[in-house]
Amino acid sequence: MTETKIYEAYNLLLKSFGRQGWWPRFDNNRFIYNKDFKNSKPSEDEAFVISISAILAQNTNWKNVEKAVINLNKENLLSKEALLKIDVGKLAGLIKPAGYFNQKAKKIKEFLKFNKEISRENLLEIWGVGEETADSILLYAYNFPIFVIDAYTKRIFNRIGFKLKNYKEFQELFHKNLVKDYKLFNEYHALLVELAKRNCRKVPICGNCPLNQVCEKLI
DNA sequence: CCCCAGGCCGCGC
DNA sequence: GCGCGGCATGGG
Structure with a gap:
Protein backbone atom coordinates (compact mmCIF):
# COMPACT_ATOMS: atom_id res chain seq x y z
CA MET A 1 0.00 0.00 0.00
CA GLN A 20 18.80 16.30 10.12
CA GLY A 21 17.69 19.52 11.81
CA TRP A 22 16.87 21.57 8.75
CA TRP A 23 16.90 24.39 7.79
CA PRO A 24 20.27 25.21 9.35
CA ARG A 25 20.15 28.50 11.29
CA PHE A 26 22.80 31.04 10.53
CA ASP A 27 24.30 32.23 13.79
CA ASN A 28 27.69 33.57 14.81
CA ASN A 29 28.83 33.54 11.16
CA ARG A 30 28.14 29.84 10.60
CA PHE A 31 25.29 27.47 9.81
CA ILE A 32 24.06 25.25 12.62
CA TYR A 33 21.77 22.24 12.25
CA ASN A 34 19.14 21.86 15.00
CA LYS A 35 19.69 18.20 15.66
CA ASP A 36 17.79 18.43 18.91
CA PHE A 37 14.88 19.81 16.89
CA LYS A 38 13.56 22.64 18.98
CA ASN A 39 11.69 23.57 15.85
CA SER A 40 10.62 26.95 17.03
CA LYS A 41 9.20 29.09 14.29
CA PRO A 42 12.00 31.06 12.66
CA SER A 43 12.05 34.76 13.51
CA GLU A 44 11.51 37.22 10.67
CA ASP A 45 15.27 37.73 10.45
CA GLU A 46 15.87 33.99 10.34
CA ALA A 47 13.15 33.54 7.75
CA PHE A 48 14.83 36.14 5.59
CA VAL A 49 18.19 34.37 5.70
CA ILE A 50 16.52 31.04 4.97
CA SER A 51 14.80 32.57 1.95
CA ILE A 52 17.98 34.11 0.58
CA SER A 53 19.90 30.89 1.10
CA ALA A 54 17.13 28.93 -0.63
CA ILE A 55 17.67 31.07 -3.73
CA LEU A 56 21.44 30.69 -3.48
CA ALA A 57 21.05 26.91 -3.14
CA GLN A 58 19.46 26.48 -6.55
CA ASN A 59 21.37 23.69 -8.29
CA THR A 60 24.37 24.39 -6.12
CA ASN A 61 26.44 22.55 -3.54
CA TRP A 62 25.40 23.68 -0.07
CA LYS A 63 28.98 24.41 1.01
CA ASN A 64 29.19 27.03 -1.73
CA VAL A 65 25.97 28.58 -0.45
CA GLU A 66 27.51 28.84 3.01
CA LYS A 67 30.51 30.69 1.59
CA ALA A 68 28.26 33.18 -0.16
CA VAL A 69 26.18 33.81 2.97
CA ILE A 70 29.32 34.29 5.06
CA ASN A 71 30.53 36.85 2.53
CA LEU A 72 27.26 38.73 2.90
CA ASN A 73 27.35 38.52 6.67
CA LYS A 74 30.86 39.94 6.83
CA GLU A 75 29.56 42.99 4.99
CA ASN A 76 26.54 43.16 7.31
CA LEU A 77 24.24 42.51 4.40
CA LEU A 78 21.95 39.82 5.81
CA SER A 79 18.90 42.03 6.00
CA LYS A 80 16.39 43.34 3.53
CA GLU A 81 17.27 46.96 4.31
CA ALA A 82 21.00 46.45 3.83
CA LEU A 83 20.66 44.47 0.62
CA LEU A 84 18.34 47.07 -0.86
CA LYS A 85 21.10 49.65 -0.56
CA ILE A 86 23.83 47.88 -2.52
CA ASP A 87 23.84 47.54 -6.27
CA VAL A 88 23.31 44.26 -8.03
CA GLY A 89 26.90 44.11 -9.29
CA LYS A 90 28.37 44.37 -5.82
CA LEU A 91 25.93 41.70 -4.64
CA ALA A 92 26.95 39.41 -7.49
CA GLY A 93 30.60 39.73 -6.49
CA LEU A 94 29.87 38.72 -2.91
CA ILE A 95 27.81 35.65 -3.76
CA LYS A 96 30.23 34.41 -6.40
CA PRO A 97 31.03 31.13 -4.62
CA ALA A 98 27.38 30.04 -5.00
CA GLY A 99 27.64 30.01 -8.79
CA TYR A 100 25.24 31.59 -11.28
CA PHE A 101 26.06 34.74 -9.37
CA ASN A 102 24.72 37.25 -11.88
CA GLN A 103 21.38 35.48 -12.09
CA LYS A 104 21.16 34.92 -8.36
CA ALA A 105 22.03 38.54 -7.55
CA LYS A 106 19.14 39.58 -9.75
CA LYS A 107 16.88 36.96 -8.16
CA ILE A 108 17.71 38.23 -4.67
CA LYS A 109 17.01 41.80 -5.76
CA GLU A 110 13.64 40.67 -7.10
CA PHE A 111 12.92 38.86 -3.84
CA LEU A 112 13.62 42.05 -1.88
CA LYS A 113 10.78 43.77 -3.71
CA PHE A 114 8.31 41.13 -2.50
CA ASN A 115 5.88 42.71 -0.10
CA LYS A 116 2.78 40.56 -0.29
CA GLU A 117 1.33 38.00 2.04
CA ILE A 118 3.42 34.84 2.17
CA SER A 119 1.68 32.28 0.00
CA ARG A 120 2.73 29.82 -2.67
CA GLU A 121 0.89 31.73 -5.37
CA ASN A 122 2.47 35.05 -4.39
CA LEU A 123 5.98 33.66 -4.04
CA LEU A 124 5.77 32.07 -7.49
CA GLU A 125 5.18 35.50 -9.01
CA ILE A 126 8.72 36.48 -8.07
CA TRP A 127 11.19 36.19 -10.92
CA GLY A 128 13.70 33.55 -9.90
CA VAL A 129 11.47 31.73 -7.44
CA GLY A 130 10.22 28.43 -8.85
CA GLU A 131 8.24 25.68 -7.20
CA GLU A 132 11.01 24.14 -5.15
CA THR A 133 12.33 27.47 -3.88
CA ALA A 134 8.83 28.68 -3.04
CA ASP A 135 8.01 25.48 -1.18
CA SER A 136 11.35 25.54 0.64
CA ILE A 137 10.62 29.06 1.85
CA LEU A 138 7.07 28.12 2.87
CA LEU A 139 8.11 24.98 4.73
CA TYR A 140 11.44 25.91 6.23
CA ALA A 141 11.08 29.64 6.84
CA TYR A 142 7.35 29.77 7.70
CA ASN A 143 6.43 26.23 8.78
CA PHE A 144 3.71 25.72 6.17
CA PRO A 145 2.93 22.00 5.76
C1' DC B 1 40.00 15.61 -17.86
C1' DC B 2 35.27 14.48 -16.29
C1' DC B 3 30.78 15.02 -13.48
C1' DC B 4 27.89 16.97 -10.00
C1' DA B 5 25.58 20.25 -6.85
C1' DG B 6 19.27 21.14 -1.83
C1' DG B 7 16.77 25.04 -10.11
C1' DC B 8 14.97 28.52 -12.93
C1' DC B 9 14.13 31.16 -17.07
C1' DG B 10 13.39 31.91 -21.95
C1' DC B 11 12.89 29.98 -26.02
C1' DG B 12 11.17 26.88 -29.81
C1' DC B 13 7.97 23.58 -30.98
C1' DG C 1 2.71 21.57 -22.22
C1' DC C 2 7.55 19.60 -22.82
C1' DG C 3 12.60 19.69 -24.02
C1' DC C 4 16.71 22.11 -24.21
C1' DG C 5 20.53 25.56 -23.60
C1' DG C 6 22.41 28.93 -20.54
C1' DC C 7 23.84 30.14 -16.19
C1' DA C 8 29.05 29.21 -12.92
C1' DT C 9 31.79 28.16 -8.77
C1' DG C 10 34.13 24.62 -6.10
C1' DG C 11 34.83 19.78 -4.80
C1' DG C 12 35.52 14.85 -5.86
Whole structure:
Protein backbone atom coordinates (compact mmCIF):
# COMPACT_ATOMS: atom_id res chain seq x y z
CA MET A 1 0.00 0.00 0.00
CA THR A 2 1.30 3.38 -1.03
CA GLU A 3 0.67 5.16 2.25
CA THR A 4 2.34 2.45 4.30
CA LYS A 5 5.37 2.43 2.03
CA ILE A 6 5.89 6.17 2.30
CA TYR A 7 5.75 6.10 6.08
CA GLU A 8 7.96 3.03 6.14
CA ALA A 9 10.58 4.74 4.02
CA TYR A 10 10.52 7.72 6.37
CA ASN A 11 10.94 5.57 9.46
CA LEU A 12 13.82 3.67 7.90
CA LEU A 13 15.60 6.87 6.95
CA LEU A 14 15.08 8.45 10.34
CA LYS A 15 16.28 5.35 12.16
CA SER A 16 19.30 5.14 9.92
CA PHE A 17 20.38 8.78 9.64
CA GLY A 18 18.77 10.45 12.64
CA ARG A 19 17.28 13.93 12.62
CA GLN A 20 18.80 16.30 10.12
CA GLY A 21 17.69 19.52 11.81
CA TRP A 22 16.87 21.57 8.75
CA TRP A 23 16.90 24.39 7.79
CA PRO A 24 20.27 25.21 9.35
CA ARG A 25 20.15 28.50 11.29
CA PHE A 26 22.80 31.04 10.53
CA ASP A 27 24.30 32.23 13.79
CA ASN A 28 27.69 33.57 14.81
CA ASN A 29 28.83 33.54 11.16
CA ARG A 30 28.14 29.84 10.60
CA PHE A 31 25.29 27.47 9.81
CA ILE A 32 24.06 25.25 12.62
CA TYR A 33 21.77 22.24 12.25
CA ASN A 34 19.14 21.86 15.00
CA LYS A 35 19.69 18.20 15.66
CA ASP A 36 17.79 18.43 18.91
CA PHE A 37 14.88 19.81 16.89
CA LYS A 38 13.56 22.64 18.98
CA ASN A 39 11.69 23.57 15.85
CA SER A 40 10.62 26.95 17.03
CA LYS A 41 9.20 29.09 14.29
CA PRO A 42 12.00 31.06 12.66
CA SER A 43 12.05 34.76 13.51
CA GLU A 44 11.51 37.22 10.67
CA ASP A 45 15.27 37.73 10.45
CA GLU A 46 15.87 33.99 10.34
CA ALA A 47 13.15 33.54 7.75
CA PHE A 48 14.83 36.14 5.59
CA VAL A 49 18.19 34.37 5.70
CA ILE A 50 16.52 31.04 4.97
CA SER A 51 14.80 32.57 1.95
CA ILE A 52 17.98 34.11 0.58
CA SER A 53 19.90 30.89 1.10
CA ALA A 54 17.13 28.93 -0.63
CA ILE A 55 17.67 31.07 -3.73
CA LEU A 56 21.44 30.69 -3.48
CA ALA A 57 21.05 26.91 -3.14
CA GLN A 58 19.46 26.48 -6.55
CA ASN A 59 21.37 23.69 -8.29
CA THR A 60 24.37 24.39 -6.12
CA ASN A 61 26.44 22.55 -3.54
CA TRP A 62 25.40 23.68 -0.07
CA LYS A 63 28.98 24.41 1.01
CA ASN A 64 29.19 27.03 -1.73
CA VAL A 65 25.97 28.58 -0.45
CA GLU A 66 27.51 28.84 3.01
CA LYS A 67 30.51 30.69 1.59
CA ALA A 68 28.26 33.18 -0.16
CA VAL A 69 26.18 33.81 2.97
CA ILE A 70 29.32 34.29 5.06
CA ASN A 71 30.53 36.85 2.53
CA LEU A 72 27.26 38.73 2.90
CA ASN A 73 27.35 38.52 6.67
CA LYS A 74 30.86 39.94 6.83
CA GLU A 75 29.56 42.99 4.99
CA ASN A 76 26.54 43.16 7.31
CA LEU A 77 24.24 42.51 4.40
CA LEU A 78 21.95 39.82 5.81
CA SER A 79 18.90 42.03 6.00
CA LYS A 80 16.39 43.34 3.53
CA GLU A 81 17.27 46.96 4.31
CA ALA A 82 21.00 46.45 3.83
CA LEU A 83 20.66 44.47 0.62
CA LEU A 84 18.34 47.07 -0.86
CA LYS A 85 21.10 49.65 -0.56
CA ILE A 86 23.83 47.88 -2.52
CA ASP A 87 23.84 47.54 -6.27
CA VAL A 88 23.31 44.26 -8.03
CA GLY A 89 26.90 44.11 -9.29
CA LYS A 90 28.37 44.37 -5.82
CA LEU A 91 25.93 41.70 -4.64
CA ALA A 92 26.95 39.41 -7.49
CA GLY A 93 30.60 39.73 -6.49
CA LEU A 94 29.87 38.72 -2.91
CA ILE A 95 27.81 35.65 -3.76
CA LYS A 96 30.23 34.41 -6.40
CA PRO A 97 31.03 31.13 -4.62
CA ALA A 98 27.38 30.04 -5.00
CA GLY A 99 27.64 30.01 -8.79
CA TYR A 100 25.24 31.59 -11.28
CA PHE A 101 26.06 34.74 -9.37
CA ASN A 102 24.72 37.25 -11.88
CA GLN A 103 21.38 35.48 -12.09
CA LYS A 104 21.16 34.92 -8.36
CA ALA A 105 22.03 38.54 -7.55
CA LYS A 106 19.14 39.58 -9.75
CA LYS A 107 16.88 36.96 -8.16
CA ILE A 108 17.71 38.23 -4.67
CA LYS A 109 17.01 41.80 -5.76
CA GLU A 110 13.64 40.67 -7.10
CA PHE A 111 12.92 38.86 -3.84
CA LEU A 112 13.62 42.05 -1.88
CA LYS A 113 10.78 43.77 -3.71
CA PHE A 114 8.31 41.13 -2.50
CA ASN A 115 5.88 42.71 -0.10
CA LYS A 116 2.78 40.56 -0.29
CA GLU A 117 1.33 38.00 2.04
CA ILE A 118 3.42 34.84 2.17
CA SER A 119 1.68 32.28 0.00
CA ARG A 120 2.73 29.82 -2.67
CA GLU A 121 0.89 31.73 -5.37
CA ASN A 122 2.47 35.05 -4.39
CA LEU A 123 5.98 33.66 -4.04
CA LEU A 124 5.77 32.07 -7.49
CA GLU A 125 5.18 35.50 -9.01
CA ILE A 126 8.72 36.48 -8.07
CA TRP A 127 11.19 36.19 -10.92
CA GLY A 128 13.70 33.55 -9.90
CA VAL A 129 11.47 31.73 -7.44
CA GLY A 130 10.22 28.43 -8.85
CA GLU A 131 8.24 25.68 -7.20
CA GLU A 132 11.01 24.14 -5.15
CA THR A 133 12.33 27.47 -3.88
CA ALA A 134 8.83 28.68 -3.04
CA ASP A 135 8.01 25.48 -1.18
CA SER A 136 11.35 25.54 0.64
CA ILE A 137 10.62 29.06 1.85
CA LEU A 138 7.07 28.12 2.87
CA LEU A 139 8.11 24.98 4.73
CA TYR A 140 11.44 25.91 6.23
CA ALA A 141 11.08 29.64 6.84
CA TYR A 142 7.35 29.77 7.70
CA ASN A 143 6.43 26.23 8.78
CA PHE A 144 3.71 25.72 6.17
CA PRO A 145 2.93 22.00 5.76
CA ILE A 146 4.07 21.83 2.14
CA PHE A 147 6.29 19.01 0.90
CA VAL A 148 9.36 20.12 -1.03
CA ILE A 149 10.10 18.17 -4.19
CA ASP A 150 13.55 18.24 -5.71
CA ALA A 151 15.53 16.23 -8.23
CA TYR A 152 16.60 13.86 -5.46
CA THR A 153 13.03 13.14 -4.38
CA LYS A 154 12.06 12.30 -7.96
CA ARG A 155 15.08 10.08 -8.44
CA ILE A 156 14.59 8.19 -5.19
CA PHE A 157 10.86 7.61 -5.53
CA ASN A 158 11.11 6.63 -9.16
CA ARG A 159 13.68 4.02 -8.20
CA ILE A 160 11.61 2.81 -5.29
CA GLY A 161 8.75 2.15 -7.67
CA PHE A 162 6.60 5.26 -8.10
CA LYS A 163 6.58 6.19 -11.73
CA LEU A 164 5.63 9.84 -11.64
CA LYS A 165 6.85 12.75 -13.68
CA ASN A 166 6.16 16.35 -12.81
CA TYR A 167 6.45 18.35 -9.61
CA LYS A 168 2.72 18.42 -8.93
CA GLU A 169 2.34 14.65 -9.16
CA PHE A 170 5.15 14.03 -6.73
CA GLN A 171 3.89 16.63 -4.31
CA GLU A 172 0.40 15.12 -4.36
CA LEU A 173 1.87 11.73 -3.56
CA PHE A 174 3.15 13.07 -0.26
CA HIS A 175 0.23 15.37 0.48
CA LYS A 176 -2.32 12.59 -0.01
CA ASN A 177 -0.46 9.91 1.88
CA LEU A 178 1.05 11.72 4.83
CA VAL A 179 -0.54 13.72 7.62
CA LYS A 180 -0.01 17.40 6.84
CA ASP A 181 2.56 18.00 9.54
CA TYR A 182 5.28 20.53 8.82
CA LYS A 183 7.69 18.79 11.18
CA LEU A 184 7.25 15.53 9.28
CA PHE A 185 7.64 17.26 5.91
CA ASN A 186 10.68 19.17 7.15
CA GLU A 187 12.49 16.07 8.32
CA TYR A 188 11.43 13.83 5.44
CA HIS A 189 12.76 16.11 2.73
CA ALA A 190 16.04 16.59 4.58
CA LEU A 191 16.40 12.83 4.97
CA LEU A 192 15.83 12.32 1.25
CA VAL A 193 18.61 14.78 0.46
CA GLU A 194 20.90 12.87 2.77
CA LEU A 195 19.97 9.56 1.16
CA ALA A 196 20.66 10.97 -2.28
CA LYS A 197 24.10 12.07 -1.17
CA ARG A 198 25.05 8.83 0.55
CA ASN A 199 23.34 6.11 -1.48
CA CYS A 200 20.82 7.10 -4.10
CA ARG A 201 23.29 8.98 -6.26
CA LYS A 202 23.09 9.22 -10.00
CA VAL A 203 25.08 6.01 -9.96
CA PRO A 204 23.55 4.40 -6.88
CA ILE A 205 25.36 2.70 -4.05
CA CYS A 206 22.78 0.15 -2.95
CA GLY A 207 24.79 -2.09 -0.64
CA ASN A 208 24.05 -0.30 2.60
CA CYS A 209 20.96 1.61 1.52
CA PRO A 210 18.43 1.97 4.34
CA LEU A 211 15.58 1.71 1.84
CA ASN A 212 16.52 -1.65 0.36
CA GLN A 213 13.51 -3.41 1.88
CA VAL A 214 11.07 -1.00 0.23
CA CYS A 215 12.92 -0.51 -3.07
CA GLU A 216 12.06 -2.27 -6.31
CA LYS A 217 15.55 -1.63 -7.62
CA LEU A 218 14.33 -1.07 -11.14
CA ILE A 219 17.49 0.71 -12.09
C1' DC B 1 40.00 15.61 -17.86
C1' DC B 2 35.27 14.48 -16.29
C1' DC B 3 30.78 15.02 -13.48
C1' DC B 4 27.89 16.97 -10.00
C1' DA B 5 25.58 20.25 -6.85
C1' DG B 6 19.27 21.14 -1.83
C1' DG B 7 16.77 25.04 -10.11
C1' DC B 8 14.97 28.52 -12.93
C1' DC B 9 14.13 31.16 -17.07
C1' DG B 10 13.39 31.91 -21.95
C1' DC B 11 12.89 29.98 -26.02
C1' DG B 12 11.17 26.88 -29.81
C1' DC B 13 7.97 23.58 -30.98
C1' DG C 1 2.71 21.57 -22.22
C1' DC C 2 7.55 19.60 -22.82
C1' DG C 3 12.60 19.69 -24.02
C1' DC C 4 16.71 22.11 -24.21
C1' DG C 5 20.53 25.56 -23.60
C1' DG C 6 22.41 28.93 -20.54
C1' DC C 7 23.84 30.14 -16.19
C1' DA C 8 29.05 29.21 -12.92
C1' DT C 9 31.79 28.16 -8.77
C1' DG C 10 34.13 24.62 -6.10
C1' DG C 11 34.83 19.78 -4.80
C1' DG C 12 35.52 14.85 -5.86
